[in-house]
Amino acid sequence: MELIRMEQITKIYPGTIALDHVDFSLNEQEIVSLLGENGAGKTTLMKILYGMTAPTSGSIFFKGEPLKLKKPADAIEKGICMVHQHFMLVPAFTVTENIILGNEPGTGAFLSMKEARHKVERLIQQFHFNLDPDAKIEKLSVGEQQRVEILKVLYRKAEVIILDEPTAVLTPHEVNDLFAILQALREEGKTIIIITHKLKETKALADRVVVLRDGKLIQSDINPKKVTTQQLSEMMVGRQVNLSKRQPAANIGNICLCLKDLVVKEGGKERIKGISFEIHHGEILGIAGIEGNGQTQLIEALTGMCVPKRMELTVEDQAVKGDCKDFLEAGIGHIPEDRLSLGLVKEMTVKDNLILGYHRKKEFCSKGGFRLEKKILDRGNRLKQQFAIKAPNIGAAASSLSGGNQQKIIIARVFSQNPNVIIIAHPTRGVDIGAMEYIHQVMLNLRDQGAAILLISADLDEVRTLSDRLLVLYEGKIVSESLPGELSEVEMGLLMTGGHTMIEEGSHG
Numbered sequence: 001m002e003l004i005r006m007e008q009i010t011k012i013y014p015g016t017i018a019l020d021h022v023d024f025s026l027n028e029q030e031i032v033s034l035l036g037e038n039g040a041g042k043t044t045l046m047k048i049l050y051g052m053t054a055p056t057s058g059s060i061f062f063k064g065e066p067l068k069l070k071k072p073a074d075a076i077e078k079g080i081c082m083v084h085q086h087f088m089l090v091p092a093f094t095v096t097e098n099i100i101l102g103n104e105p106g107t108g109a110f111l112s113m114k115e116a117r118h119k120v121e122r123l124i125q126q127f128h129f130n131l132d133p134d135a136k137i138e139k140l141s142v143g144e145q146q147r148v149e150i151l152k153v154l155y156r157k158a159e160v161i162i163l164d165e166p167t168a169v170l171t172p173h174e175v176n177d178l179f180a181i182l183q184a185l186r187e188e189g190k191t192i193i194i195i196t197h198k199l200k201e202t203k204a205l206a207d208r209v210v211v212l213r214d215g216k217l218i219q220s221d222i223n224p225k226k227v228t229t230q231q232l233s234e235m236m237v238g239r240q241v242n243l244s245k246r247q248p249a250a251n252i253g254n255i256c257l258c259l260k261d262l263v264v265k266e267g268g269k270e271r272i273k274g275i276s277f278e279i280h281h282g283e284i285l286g287i288a289g290i291e292g293n294g295q296t297q298l299i300e301a302l303t304g305m306c307v308p309k310r311m312e313l314t315v316e317d318q319a320v321k322g323d324c325k326d327f328l329e330a331g332i333g334h335i336p337e338d339r340l341s342l343g344l345v346k347e348m349t350v351k352d353n354l355i356l357g358y359h360r361k362k363e364f365c366s367k368g369g370f371r372l373e374k375k376i377l378d379r380g381n382r383l384k385q386q387f388a389i390k391a392p393n394i395g396a397a398a399s400s401l402s403g404g405n406q407q408k409i410i411i412a413r414v415f416s417q418n419p420n421v422i423i424i425a426h427p428t429r430g431v432d433i434g435a436m437e438y439i440h441q442v443m444l445n446l447r448d449q450g451a452a453i454l455l456i457s458a459d460l461d462e463v464r465t466l467s468d469r470l471l472v473l474y475e476g477k478i479v480s481e482s483l484p485g486e487l488s489e490v491e492m493g494l495l496m497t498g499g500h501t502m503i504e505e506g507s508h509g
Helices: 043-049 071-079 095-100 112-125 142-155 171-187 199-205 229-237 295-302 326-327 338-341 373-386 403-415 433-449 460-466 489-496 498-506
Strands: 004-012 016-027 030-035 057-062 080-083 158-166 189-197 210-215 216-223 253-264 269-280 283-288 310-314 332-335 419-427 453-455 471-472 478-484
Touching: 004 043, 004 283, 016 158, 030 043, 030 171, 030 229, 030 489, 043 158, 043 189, 043 229, 057 433, 080 142, 095 112, 095 171, 095 269, 112 142, 142 171, 142 229, 158 338, 171 199, 199 229, 199 338, 210 229, 216 229, 253 295, 253 453, 269 295, 269 453, 269 478, 283 373, 283 433, 283 460, 283 489, 295 310, 295 419, 295 453, 326 332, 332 403, 338 403, 373 403, 373 489, 403 433, 433 460, 453 460, 460 489, 489 498
Parallel strands: 016 216, 030 189, 030 210, 080 158, 158 189, 283 453, 283 471, 332 419, 419 453
Antiparallel strands: 004 016, 004 057, 210 216, 253 269, 253 310, 471 478
8 A cells, every 4th residue: 555655746955956857656655766866856855754854845645644744843743753864862871861862751750761661661571672661872883773763763653664775884894783673673663764875785685776866866666676776776776886896006116104013002991902014006905893892992093193003004004194285285185084073164165175284285275374276276167077076166175066976076186196195994884886986997097197095894795795805894903814805795794793703712612
């Protein structure tokens, strides 16, 4: 039975048609995957369904009746809830406290915590979520935090659950757990919409696939069992895309970066425990691991953002120490893991963000300290075109761009400087498949020109496809080194979750 129908939905922003007469329907008890590139209109369409944004024109029907949504509370009242990509949890609160926040049981000033906890416990048991209702959020893994977000919407009696990029930071094991949960929810009568870039997961989970491109509906009734991932990617991008083919390094050269005995202490605890490795010219060294196992501290040490307890670092046999400026001057480029807080000044224009950190270089600044505006403008326009940054113009504020296009600004800025070493964290997080293909190819081109690249990513497919050598980081230590293809995805996932200790214990037994 049809649950929701959105007819001829149009959304116009100044200078942009985000949605162009899109029809979208949803049936009871189905899992629908909403696919499309950044800027295709997926999130805008779902924000309209969730009452966060009003359409310029078009109609929404719920169970055959017209539906007017002025705010998310109106959608929640009808049982339409959204789990956002960036979790909205209070780290210091317990699982129960986060779930009931804004929807506390009891009357007046009296909160019935006992009743709330009992209700949360029943939900946890009903859906086999394997969570402690009294655990603090800050003590939970990313996958467990996501389960808390799903419990929040179930607590609010959600019938339709919208998930935005739900597997972006999960390990293969956590992805499988999530899929089992979503399939159980469907069996319980829930209807689920997943906004995702991941075609393999779409094929594994979805009952139906809907594809948007440039604000228009391309297809709305695709059976994922009857199409290949290649066909899906072509529908999304409008051309052939190739992501899965490995392109091994043809010419690995001498050692470019050498790291010895890195120890990083934070909050009285050792977060990195004596890491050593080298990266050669013409090589991509991949580091796989679940977030929170020392990746952030490793990146900060290699880019001058923190002072480690111990570290010997050389680039081209020259010792590197000091602050971020010294590390940039030593030829270390950096794509940060958090683009908004570390990669951009979002109030600044696209053209100014494209020179950020390099703005004192003589190509952008005269000896007297004056900006060379024509050169900055010419470079901005060239990089906007070269890296396919979707912006009205390079004078637009970075904050007005989608997340994927903000990421392209950072990548364009760093890659265009041709650094000797590039530290890249999650280069394609939140980036559509067309941009992903482009970013991967630019990384491979830079490698083949002799750059030494350290790739840190929570996306196992990405690390396994791009890396020439692979390390696994667990609790601040390197627990495995392998060549591509030596370890299966499942074996990698096990190592990422501490499986090496089980293997060691097995060998002692």
